Amino acid sequence: MTTSIKISKLSKGYKKEVVLNDLDWTINQGDIIGLLGKNGAGKSTLLSAILNIHPADSGSVTIFDQDNKALSNEVKARIAYVPQQNDEIPWLTIKELIAFKKQFYLQWNDEKVDELITRWEINTKKKMSELSVGQGQRVLIILALASNPDLMIFDEPAAALDPAGRRDFLREIVNLAVEENKTIIFSTHITSDLERVANKVAILHQGKICHFDDLDNIKENVVRIAVHSKSVRDVVVPNALNTQKSNSQISSVVTHLDKAWQQEMQAQGHQVEVNPMGLEDIFLEITA
Amino acid sequence: MNLIHVLTKGWLLRVFYLLTIGLGIAVSFTIKDKTNVSIACFIGGNFYLYLTLAYRILILSQNDFARTIPTYFDKLKRSLLVIILLSLLPSLILFPDHQLISSVIAWQCLLLITIVLGCFQPKAWFVLAALFVAPAFVADSIIKFSVDFLSYLNYSFPLLMAIVLVFLSRLERIRLSDKVKEQYLSFADQAMLGSFSDAEKKALKSPGKIQQWFNKNNLGVYKTMLKDNKPLKRHQLVEISCVGPSTIGRANWLTHISVIVLFCFMATYFSFSLETLERSYLMFVGVITGGFVGISSIAFLYTIIKRKNYLARLRMSPLFNDEKQFNQALLLTLFKSQITALLLALVNTLIVFIVVIPEHGNVFSNTIAVNALLFFLGSGLILLNFQTRWIHEYAVFFIVSIATFASVIVIDMSLNNQYELINSPFFVMTLLFSVALFTIGLITWQVIPLRWNKAV
Numbered sequence: 014m015t016t017s018i019k020i021s022k023l024s025k026g027y028k029k030e031v032v033l034n035d036l037d038w039t040i041n042q043g044d045i046i047g048l049l050g051k052n053g054a055g056k057s058t059l060l061s062a063i064l065n066i067h068p069a070d071s072g073s074v075t076i077f078d079q080d081n082k083a084l085s086n087e088v089k090a091r092i093a094y095v096p097q098q099n100d101e102i103p104w105l106t107i108k109e110l111i112a113f114k115k116q117f118y119l120q121w122n123d124e125k126v127d128e129l130i131t132r133w134e135i136n137t138k139k140k141m142s143e144l145s146v147g148q149g150q151r152v153l154i155i156l157a158l159a160s161n162p163d164l165m166i167f168d169e170p171a172a173a174l175d176p177a178g179r180r181d182f183l184r185e186i187v188n189l190a191v192e193e194n195k196t197i198i199f200s201t202h203i204t205s206d207l208e209r210v211a212n213k214v215a216i217l218h219q220g221k222i223c224h225f226d227d228l229d230n231i232k233e234n235v236v237r238i239a240v241h242s243k244s245v246r247d248v249v250v251p252n253a254l255n256t257q258k259s260n261s262q263i264s265s266v267v268t269h270l271d272k273a274w275q276q277e278m279q280a281q282g283h284q285v286e287v288n289p290m291g292l293e294d295i296f297l298e299i300t301a
Numbered sequence: 302m303n304l305i306h307v308l309t310k311g312w313l314l315r316v317f318y319l320l321t322i323g324l325g326i327a328v329s330f331t332i333k334d335k336t337n338v339s340i341a342c343f344i345g346g347n348f349y350l351y352l353t354l355a356y357r358i359l360i361l362s363q364n365d366f367a368r369t370i371p372t373y374f375d376k377l378k379r380s381l382l383v384i385i386l387l388s389l390l391p392s393l394i395l396f397p398d399h400q401l402i403s404s405v406i407a408w409q410c411l412l413l414i415t416i417v418l419g420c421f422q423p424k425a426w427f428v429l430a431a432l433f434v435a436p437a438f439v440a441d442s443i444i445k446f447s448v449d450f451l452s453y454l455n456y457s458f459p460l461l462m463a464i465v466l467v468f469l470s471r472l473e474r475i476r477l478s479d480k481v482k483e484q485y486l487s488f489a490d491q492a493m494l495g496s497f498s499d500a501e502k503k504a505l506k507s508p509g510k511i512q513q514w515f516n517k518n519n520l521g522v523y524k525t526m527l528k529d530n531k532p533l534k535r536h537q538l539v540e541i542s543c544v545g546p547s548t549i550g551r552a553n554w555l556t557h558i559s560v561i562v563l564f565c566f567m568a569t570y571f572s573f574s575l576e577t578l579e580r581s582y583l584m585f586v587g588v589i590t591g592g593f594v595g596i597s598s599i600a601f602l603y604t605i606i607k608r609k610n611y612l613a614r615l616r617m618s619p620l621f622n623d624e625k626q627f628n629q630a631l632l633l634t635l636f637k638s639q640i641t642a643l644l645l646a647l648v649n650t651l652i653v654f655i656v657v658i659p660e661h662g663n664v665f666s667n668t669i670a671v672n673a674l675l676f677f678l679g680s681g682l683i684l685l686n687f688q689t690r691w692i693h694e695y696a697v698f699f700i701v702s703i704a705t706f707a708s709v710i711v712i713d714m715s716l717n718n719q720y721e722l723i724n725s726p727f728f729v730m731t732l733l734f735s736v737a738l739f740t741i742g743l744i745t746w747q748v749i750p751l752r753w754n755k756a757v
Contacts, residue, residue, distance in 0.1 A: 061365065064369055066365050086371035086372050089371035090371040092369050093369070094369045096365045100364045103360070104310055105302070105307065105310065109302045109307075109310075110302075113302040113304075116302070117370045117373060117376075
């Protein structure tokens with residue numbers, strides 16, 4: 014499997030606050046990754062550090078086997094980035110902006126641009142500064158998709174979109190991933206969006222990617238366990254994130270269900286109840 | 302849409318540039334004593350071009366997308382080089398000899414470097430201010446050059462050009478700190494919250510009592526009032542909302558008057574020649590005071606346009622019984638801002654006039670006349686723009702910029718010729734027209750309700 018991005022020991026801080034702390038992460042071609050994290054966890058910092066937009070304090074990042082500090086034009090042409098805040102050239106109209114961006118890319122998809130402009134009812138005569146936040150976000154997404162990149166990084170792309178816009182955007186992502194094997198990373202707070210399109214989930218917590226796995230694996234492994242018995246005082250739950258004990262019951266969320274432990278408990282006469290969790294609950298438990 | 306087009310986009314910029322350079326060329330072929338006007342036109346046109354370029358370089362080189370687009374910086378640098386070289390070309394037609402051409406080009410390079418530096422690091426604006434003032438000081442008395450300062454400058458032409466090229470070649474390596482970026486954007490009035498938070502931070506971070514007193518602007522004054530539980534008046538509330546680049550506070554008064562007094566002291570002590578004194582008068586009074594009044598109008602207009610939403614919400618507060626009360630408060634704020642700018646301009650003019658060239662009575666009256674004209678024109682256009690919207694803000698910006706620029710040329714011409722502007726029928730007509738515009742603006746402000754519904 015080809016590696017798209019390899020991050021080693023990446024650290025970044027602002028003043029005295031450490032945001033990313035010796036972060037390691039490898040992303041393969043074709044991955045669609047939903048990046049989850051609390052507000053202020055460093056999602057935007059991580060995404061911009063990957064592209065060297067805001068350089069990291071230490072560590073290294075390679076994109077398509079090139080150091081991110083010295084990316085060739087060929088590699089840059091394979092990357093698209095949509096920032097959380099719209100900072101496109103404010104004095105150009107959308108039409109001019111599209112023409113401006115087009116000149117830098119050999120593979121520019123005019124059909125895609127026209128199709129999305131029409132479908133999303135964007136007035137190309139308006140300037141970027143005159144659009145609503147949602148419309149501006151749509152334009153950024155169009156510009157990103159038009160260059161036909163192999164790697165797309167979206168920083169909270171759907172936050173400002175209405176439900177129809179979100180659905181359209183997610184459909185585009187799925188099409189790209191399925192038909193063209195693109196690598197997509199997007200940060201979001203909307204776990205339902207993530208569940209709809211992502212095949213992998215990464216959770217950023219305390220400066221590190223604390224969980225990175227297939228979506229199905231995460232949902233299968235991270236479960237809530239309840240152990241009922243006359244006395245559970247001596248019972249220890251392996252891989253537990255948190256545990257609540259009473260005299261006759263233990264309630265715990267585990268990162269990985271140990272089947273051998275489950276069988277042993279049952280053999281000892283304990284009743285073990287396993288409850289699957291939604292992604293939102295999993296995220297809340299992991300980052301609690 | 303190539304990068305040259307992106308960097309120079311805007312009819313305002315293009316028309317202003319073509320007009321000033323065109324005027325310079327026309328003057329160089331028609332008027333005998335042409336060099337001063339040609340230099341003023343050339344520097345004026347290029348100053349506006351470089352100011353726009355500097356802001357756009359900042360946006361284009363510091364945006365997130367700049368790091369991810371292929372061949373972007375190569376094309377940006379090439380385009381900038383082409384524009385800079387093209388902007389220097391008119392000097393070949395405008396000026397008679399190669400020495401003056403290279404001097405003016407060197408001066409332009411210096412101007413460009415400083416403006417761009419000013420955008421990337423706001424403290425560099427002090428250097429720009431010093432650049433404007435420098436010719437007045439170094440021309441004759443302080444440094445006894447046997448040649449004129451401008452002709453001396455031509456030797457530095459290759460060095461300055463090299464600095465421009467080095468700066469260009471390293472453009473992608475320059476990264477602006479978020480703090481400076483925010484400060485700049487708030488100064489350019491892109492974000493209202495930014496400008497408020499900056500003002501807050503500035504006051505809080507001031508280490509000493511003296512600096513705190515010095516930095517006190519509207520916001521600082523009102524913060525103190527709130528701290529002391531003193532009630533705010535209606536117009537004060539509106540004034541806080543209009544804090545921006547047009548706000549003239551204690552720091553502005555002290556800085557400008559100190560520089561003027563320092564200059565006057567030096568002029569008296571070192572006995573500058575009349576030519577130097579006249580040139581200094583043009584620098585200190587013509588450029589600075591015209592700039593105060595003209596730029597203050599434009600800055601105030603932009604501030605209220607950008608904050609229209611905020612002001613529209615503010616008018617709903619229970620402090621204002623009705624719309625009329627709020628409109629009156631806004632009008633008062635506008636006048637206060639404009640009159641403060643005019644007053645500062647007049648104080649500067651008076652000090653320099655009394656100490657430096659008391660015998661040029663016509664220059665003094667002419668300076669006051671053009672500043673008064675700028676005041677009426679600027680205020681009238683603001684009132685009409687904000688009230689009726691029959692004149693677009695770009696047009697206001699354009700008219701006031703041209704008028705400000707023209708006022709400097711008028712002052713320069715009146716230094717060489719003993720004429721009173723007030724005797725010129727053309728000037729009187731223009732002044733009357735401005736007063737009429739101002740009166741109509743005032744009347745419409747009273748009669749037509751402000752269109753806040755469009756702002757919210």
